Amino acid sequence: MPAESAxxxxxxxAGASAIEPASIGDAPTSSGAAGAGAPGQSASAVFSxxxxxxxxxxxxxxxxxxxxxxxxxxxxxxxxxxxxLWKLLDPSRQAELVxxxxxxxxxxxxxxxxxxxxxxxxxxxxTISAAQTKLGTERGKAARVAxxxxxxxxANVKEALAKKDGVTRTLVSLxxxxxxxxxxxxGDLRTARYVSVLVPGMYMAVGEQIEAWSEVxxxxxxxxxxxxxxxGGTGTTKRTxxxxxxxxxxxxxxxxxxxxxxxxxxxxxxxxxRTLMGIQSLRVxxxxxxxxxxxxxxxxxxxxxxxxxxxSVDALALMGSPGxxxxxxxxxxxxxxxxxxxxxxxxxxxxxxxxxxxxGSPSYGARPMGVGGAADPITHRTLSGSSGHNxxxxxxxxxMRNLALxxxxxxxxxxxxxxxxxxxxxxxx
Numbered sequence: 180m181p182a183e184s185a186x187x188x189x190x191x192x193a194g195a196s197a198i199e200p201a202s203i204g205d206a207p208t209s210s211g212a213a214g215a216g217a218p219g220q221s222a223s224a225v226f227s228x229x230x231x232x233x234x235x236x237x238x239x240x241x242x243x244x245x246x247x248x249x250x251x252x253x254x255x256x257x258x259x260x261x262x263x264l265w266k267l268l269d270p271s272r273q274a275e276l277v278x279x280x281x282x283x284x285x286x287x288x289x290x291x292x293x294x295x296x297x298x299x300x301x302x303x304x305x306t307i308s309a310a311q312t313k314l315g316t317e318r319g320k321a322a323r324v325a326x327x328x329x330x331x332x333x334a335n336v337k338e339a340l341a342k343k344d345g346v347t348r349t350l351v352s353l354x355x356x357x358x359x360x361x362x363x364x365x366g367d368l369r370t371a372r373y374v375s376v377l378v379p380g381m382y383m384a385v386g387e388q389i390e391a392w393s394e395v396x397x398x399x400x401x402x403x404x405x406x407x408x409x410x411g412g413t414g415t416t417k418r419t420x421x422x423x424x425x426x427x428x429x430x431x432x433x434x435x436x437x438x439x440x441x442x443x444x445x446x447x448x449x450x451x452x453r454t455l456m457g458i459q460s461l462r463v464x465x466x467x468x469x470x471x472x473x474x475x476x477x478x479x480x481x482x483x484x485x486x487x488x489x490x491s492v493d494a495l496a497l498m499g500s501p502g503x504x505x506x507x508x509x510x511x512x513x514x515x516x517x518x519x520x521x522x523x524x525x526x527x528x529x530x531x532x533x534x535x536x537x538x539g540s541p542s543y544g545a546r547p548m549g550v551g552g553a554a555d556p557i558t559h560r561t562l563s564g565s566s567g568h569n570x571x572x573x574x575x576x577x578x579m580r581n582l583a584l585x586x587x588x589x590x591x592x593x594x595x596x597x598x599x600x601x602x603x604x605x606x607x608x
Contacts (some may be wrong), residue, residue: 222256261289288457332386366423380475402583447480501533549596
């Protein structure tokens with residue numbers, strides 16, 4: 180259908196707002212990094228207009244207003260508004276929106292995660308197909324190199340989505356641009372009682388690291404479900420999994436040339452803030468225990484997000500952290516001051532206070548988390564230690580064991596690591 184004819188077949192659906200579709204382009208944008216301020220006015224206009232369009236005219240209408248849909252990602256509305264507005268669309272319109280604009284639907288906080296998963300898989304397949312087609316005709320050397328790099332990145336995302344041990348993986352965000360971003364959830368984010376978000380530090384590009392990062396999430400998922408079963412937790416059956424772990428690469432992580440500034444950390448804070456608000460908006464009637472587990476520069480991004488007073492989590496773990504403006508746990512949006520800090524031997528970043536504070540100092544008020552190796556008093560397994568800056572997430576380490584317990588609200592069982600070979604818990608200091 181020609182774009183100009185899309186407006187002519189508008190017939191308001193029952194209960195729909197009488198907003199002319201043409202007004203969609205004039206809708207005011209929201210304000211703030213996470214859609215705070217004006218309460219989703221742009222989203223309201225977009226969704227109300229979609230609901231008002233006759234189903235037969237909807238494909239043409241959506242194509243004609245693609246730029247307005249894209250604007251929802253450029254200046255994101257509040258996730259809570261999107262969640263409510265999405266429910267007002269009937270299933271046929273929701274399905275058409277996924278079909279025509281999968282990139283927008285797949286990356287819009289507030290849209291249900293199963294819908295985002297379908298949309299992002301569709302976007303992934305379409306982007307791969309388009310890149311392969313273009314590569315077949317492209318003759319420019321630089322352009323061909325870029326296309327091949329994109330195809331490698333997307334192939335790795337696709338590989339990382341493969342289900343392992345029967346556990347579902349969902350692609351809840353995907354930006355296939357040069358500085359690709361993606362987030363994969365291990366478990367069911369819709370129903371999980373415990374949700375952990377893994378925030379990476381430098382050199383964590385999607386193309387090179389999304390598979391390994393998803394494996395870290397899988398390992399954490401398995402440890403958490405195992406501990407819940409041992410400790411008598413509920414909701415751990417395969418039908419209703421009790422935990423979900425988000426392998427989050429939601430910002431451009433730094434490299435050596437830009438690690439010294441905070442610009443990327445602020446962008447990461449904006450993105451993480453939206454992610455956390457999105458989870459909370461969709462689980463408002465059944466809130467999960469929400470944890471952020473952050474490493475290195477990613478811990479600075481997480482601290483910046485939690486200093487703003489716009490979002491709170493139940494637990495925060497920091498490994499190899501260069502700090503932030505916050506000088507104590509009291510300045511963070513972490514309920515009960517439930518903050519843990521892990522510092523490995525020979526890690527040059529810890530105690531540096533490079534970005535303003537040292538989360539590991541006694542005055543900060545965080546609880547020490549052992550990462551040097553220990554005997555697990557619960558499983559009786561020998562846990563290896565982490566050394567340097569990049570071994571915190573290695574399988575079989577004391578650090579991963581402690582992170583698993585933090586994520587399921589068992590911080591009382593975290594080993595503090597005080598004294599070689601001890602099994603003292605962080606709560607027994």
